[in-house]
Amino acid sequence: MTRRTRVGALAAVVALVMASGCGGDDDGGDKTPIIGQPGKTVHIATAFDQPGFNLFARHHNRGFDMDIAFYLGEELGFTPKFQDVTHAGRERELQDGSADMVIATYSITPKRQQKVDFIGPYLMTSQGFLVRRDYNGIKKEKDIGGKTLCTVEGTTPARVRMPPSTVVNEVPDYSTCVSKLQGGGVDAVFSDEALLFGYVEQQKKSKVPLKVVPNVTMGLINRYGIGIPKGHRDDCKRLLKALRKYLVEEWSSDIKAQLPALVETYSGDWENRFKPDPQDLNTYSSCRV
Numbered sequence: 001m002t003r004r005t006r007v008g009a010l011a012a013v014v015a016l017v018m019a020s021g022c023g024g025d026d027d028g029g030d031k032t033p034i035i036g037q038p039g040k041t042v043h044i045a046t047a048f049d050q051p052g053f054n055l056f057a058r059h060h061n062r063g064f065d066m067d068i069a070f071y072l073g074e075e076l077g078f079t080p081k082f083q084d085v086t087h088a089g090r091e092r093e094l095q096d097g098s099a100d101m102v103i104a105t106y107s108i109t110p111k112r113q114q115k116v117d118f119i120g121p122y123l124m125t126s127q128g129f130l131v132r133r134d135y136n137g138i139k140k141e142k143d144i145g146g147k148t149l150c151t152v153e154g155t156t157p158a159r160v161r162m163p164p165s166t167v168v169n170e171v172p173d174y175s176t177c178v179s180k181l182q183g184g185g186v187d188a189v190f191s192d193e194a195l196l197f198g199y200v201e202q203q204k205k206s207k208v209p210l211k212v213v214p215n216v217t218m219g220l221i222n223r224y225g226i227g228i229p230k231g232h233r234d235d236c237k238r239l240l241k242a243l244r245k246y247l248v249e250e251w252s253s254d255i256k257a258q259l260p261a262l263v264e265t266y267s268g269d270w271e272n273r274f275k276p277d278p279q280d281l282n283t284y285s286s287c288r289v
């Protein structure tokens with residue numbers, strides 16, 4: 001049985017819960033367009049310290065989230081302008097108007113859909129463990145007991161219930177977690193598997209290389225979406241159409257380019273594990289087309 005089949009029943013239940021708390025097609029009149037006329041600058045909040053998804057270095061943004069933003073900009077005629085955001089501050093950026101859009105490994109959840117609208121998913125991922133390459137203390141889920149983990153505040157992994165003997169440190173960003181891991185301050189970093197593979201690639205030539213423990217996960221499947229302020233129905237539909245096209249045309253090649261460690265670890269199965277079905281967008285998005 002495939003992973004997508006195993007989570008199919010859960011997806012249907014979650015979709016019903018989400019639909020009750022999101023801005024759907026029956027909302028009132030649409031607000032001032034986010035995208036607007038061709039050439040408009042759209043302010044996109046993203047995390048600048050996530051290799052593989054977005055790493056800001058040498059005055060340049062590079063990563064899978066950036067690939068999506070540039071693709072949407074080309075398809076819909078807007079110019080992305082990026083700004084850094086903490087994981088805990090993503091809803092606030094949209095609600096107070098500081099950002100027009102969030103593309104920042106932003107998992108779609110019913111609680112978040114009460115505050116913002118989502119388009120997606122553009123990636124689905126289990127939650128796993130990043131460890132030092134020479135560390136073999138975690139081979140099964142039961143090995144998590146008694147370990148010291150690091151995760152980031154305001155993220156879905158921070159809400160996963162761990163064994164009582166496990167110590168979980170919450171910090172503002174993943175770079176801090178990775179530093180703690182390489183320095184021996186924690187046994188593992190706990191977060192979305194896909195996100196962790198970016199650090200494997202970034203640190204492969206460092207003095208303390210890293211690895212993701214394969215096939216050891218906890219919590220639910222996370223689905224990354226594009227966040228926008230509530231009430232922008234027309235923008236939501238335009239983004240949804242463009243994102244569905246992206247999944248068919250560019251998704252696989254961009255993952256290969258930005259997250260090669262993910263592809264290598266799950267060779268032969270990585271698309272089934274991480275790529276959403278384009279039809280899933282109508283299940284989890286705050287609008288439908």
